Amino acid sequence: MNKKEVSEIKSLYDSIEECGITRLAGCYVNSEKEKKSVFSTTFLNLPDEEMYKYLDIFRKTLSGTIGKNLVNMEFVDQLATDHSFGRGMLSDLYRSELGDDGIIDDFFDSVIASYDHVGSYIILLIHQNYDVPGKTKDGLDMEDASDEVYPYILCSICPMNLTKPGLGFDETDEMIHTLKQVFGVEQPEAGFLYPAFNDRGADESALLYYTKKTDLLQNTFLSETLDVRAPLPAKHQKESFTELVSEVLGEDANLDTVIAINDNLADMVEERKDESDETDIRLDKNDIRRAFENTGLPASKLVEFDTCFDEKFDVLNAPDSGLRMDDKLSAENVVAARKYEVKNSDIDLKINTRRSDIMRTEVIDGVKCLVIEITADLTVNGVPIR
Numbered sequence: 001m002n003k004k005e006v007s008e009i010k011s012l013y014d015s016i017e018e019c020g021i022t023r024l025a026g027c028y029v030n031s032e033k034e035k036k037s038v039f040s041t042t043f044l045n046l047p048d049e050e051m052y053k054y055l056d057i058f059r060k061t062l063s064g065t066i067g068k069n070l071v072n073m074e075f076v077d078q079l080a081t082d083h084s085f086g087r088g089m090l091s092d093l094y095r096s097e098l099g100d101d102g103i104i105d106d107f108f109d110s111v112i113a114s115y116d117h118v119g120s121y122i123i124l125l126i127h128q129n130y131d132v133p134g135k136t137k138d139g140l141d142m143e144d145a146s147d148e149v150y151p152y153i154l155c156s157i158c159p160m161n162l163t164k165p166g167l168g169f170d171e172t173d174e175m176i177h178t179l180k181q182v183f184g185v186e187q188p189e190a191g192f193l194y195p196a197f198n199d200r201g202a203d204e205s206a207l208l209y210y211t212k213k214t215d216l217l218q219n220t221f222l223s224e225t226l227d228v229r230a231p232l233p234a235k236h237q238k239e240s241f242t243e244l245v246s247e248v249l250g251e252d253a254n255l256d257t258v259i260a261i262n263d264n265l266a267d268m269v270e271e272r273k274d275e276s277d278e279t280d281i282r283l284d285k286n287d288i289r290r291a292f293e294n295t296g297l298p299a300s301k302l303v304e305f306d307t308c309f310d311e312k313f314d315v316l317n318a319p320d321s322g323l324r325m326d327d328k329l330s331a332e333n334v335v336a337a338r339k340y341e342v343k344n345s346d347i348d349l350k351i352n353t354r355r356s357d358i359m360r361t362e363v364i365d366g367v368k369c370l371v372i373e374i375t376a377d378l379t380v381n382g383v384p385i386r
Contacts, residue, residue, distance in 0.1 A: 001208050002280065003066055005197045009152075010062040012130060013055040016048060023098035024054065025125040027108040028160070028183075031118070035108065040101060043126065053185075058126065061156045061191035061210045066280045067330030071209045071217075072196065073228040078205055085110055086227025090194045091204065094153040098127040111157070114224040115190075120160040122185055127153050132200055150202050152195060156188040190218055192226065232313070237333040240312045241288075248292065248305045255361050255370075257295050262336050264291035266353065269331045282328035285309050342370070 012018055021043040028037040043051065064070050080088035089110065092103050104125065111123050130150040160183040168179040189212040196206040207228065211217055215235035222230045232240065249257060268291065269281045292305050313327055331337075340356060342349040349372075351359060358373040378385045 001066070001070075001072060001193075001196050001198055005200060006062055006066065006070060006208070008200070009130070009193065009197055010059055012128070013059040013062075016044075016051055016055070019043075019051070019055065019128075020130060021126045021128045023125075023127045025098050025104050027112075027123045028120070029112055029123065030120050033112055035112065038105065038108065040098065040104060054124070054126075057124065057156050057158060057185070057188055058154055061154060061188050062193065062208075064210070064212075065332060067332035068214045068234040069211060071211070071231060072206060072280055073209050073222075073226075073230055074206045076227050076229055085225055087204070090153070090207070090226070093125070094127060094151060094194060097129075097151070098125060098153065110225045111221065114218075114221045115157065116218060116220060117157075117159065117189075120183055122158050122160055124156040124158065125153055127151070135200075148201060150197060150200075152193060152197070152202065154191065154193050156191040158188045159186050160184065161186060188212065190221070231328065231330065234330065234333045237329050241329065241334040244288075244305075244308055244312055247308050248301060249297075252297070252301070255359070257297075259340070259356050260295040261291050262340075262353070263356075264294045265331070265335045266337060269335055269337075281331040283331055283334065284328045285313070288329070288334075 012020065023040065024043045024046070025040040026038070027035055030036050043054075046054070062070070066072075075087040077086055077088075080086065080091060082088050083092055084106070089103075089107060092100075093107055096103055098104060107125070108123055115121075128151070130152070132148050132150050134147045162181045163179075163184045165181055166179050167176050169175075170177050188210065191210040192207050193210075194207040195202045195204040196208050197203070198206065207226065209217075209222070209226075209228070209230075211233075215233045217230055217233050219230070222228050231237070245258065245261060246253060265283065265288070268283070268287060272281050288309070289302065289305055293302055313329075336353055338353060339350040340353055342351060342359070351372075358375065360371050362369050362371045364371075374385060
């Protein structure tokens with residue numbers, strides 16, 4: 001899913017009037033991984049105040065950056081012969097429109113067995129049939145022309161913690177008393193949308209996964225419940241790519257080469273964006289190798305690249321890793337699209353990637369220096385520098 005498609009579904013939670021949610025199901029799980037409460041109800045039968053609280057949670061489950069918080073994933077088993085997990089189970093859930101308590105209960109059991117969380121949490125499921133409006137040639141909605149109906153389920157997994165102790169006013173006796181502590185539902189830390197809304201329609205071969213923590217993807221949950229092919233977490237992608245560049249270049253890691261590698265990747269990303277509406281551009285080993293090669297590195301460095309890349313990324317596909325990993329990297333995590341970060345223990349600068357020409361390295365009085373051009377708008381602590 002791209003940014004526009006995510007925003008289109010997310011906008012359905014802006015108001016109750018726009019909301020077409022048919023069913024809501026939930027399961028409260030305590031710190032002992034026990035189901036303490038399970039419920040299923042017609043969403044529009046809830047009080048308005050409760051509906052808006054739920055809409056806030058569902059909106060948050062579709063928030064963040066694509067490639068980091070929102071990750072497109074495909075199923076390992078596309079044939080879905082086993083309906084106890086993965087695509088088969090999710091297909092049963094959304095085709096039943098959350099009307100089969102047995103299927104819902106099996107899903108909750110699977111989540112509880114695979115989801116890693118210390119403390120209490122709640123699993124929320126909704127079903128909605130979205131009448132997808134047609135689009136004019138200039139991209140405007142045609143409200144009276146629905147091309148198709150997009151049925152989907154959205155799952156939000158939210159931690160639950162005790163509210164803070166304190167004092168409060170009791171209107172029954174008009175006295176101040178200690179407030180009763182209850183387990184409050186917090187913002188989701190994980191969730192997913194199935195099927196994916198690709199090309200503004202249902203794509204049952206994929207789902208959109210949400211994670212609050214970009215360095216934690218819940219590997220067991222992804223492999224044993226959802227059965228999807230997952231990427232390396234965004235933080236790890238960035239760190240491993242930085243290590244790759246550093247180790248391959250070694251003593252040749254000069255300013256021009258580092259910038260050239262990033263510029264080559266950025267050009268590659270822009271070309272793909274021009275060819276399609278895709279926003280989550282994925283780069284494989286060959287793409288990244290080509291970016292290194294186009295800087296004019298010698299063949300020996302490219303051999304080193306092959307070895308280093310395999311060590312850092314292909315090991316994730318080993319059979320004992322537990323999770324089938326996607327060996328492609330999100331451009332969002334490895335390409336500096338807007339700013340270069342220039343740091344040492346004493347400085348922290350950010351340089352616009354389009355103006356890398358204003359900095360260079362130079363030896364001055366026998367000292368290696370980073371030279372930055374003084375432009376007309378340069379300031380230090382807000383004071384213009386002449």
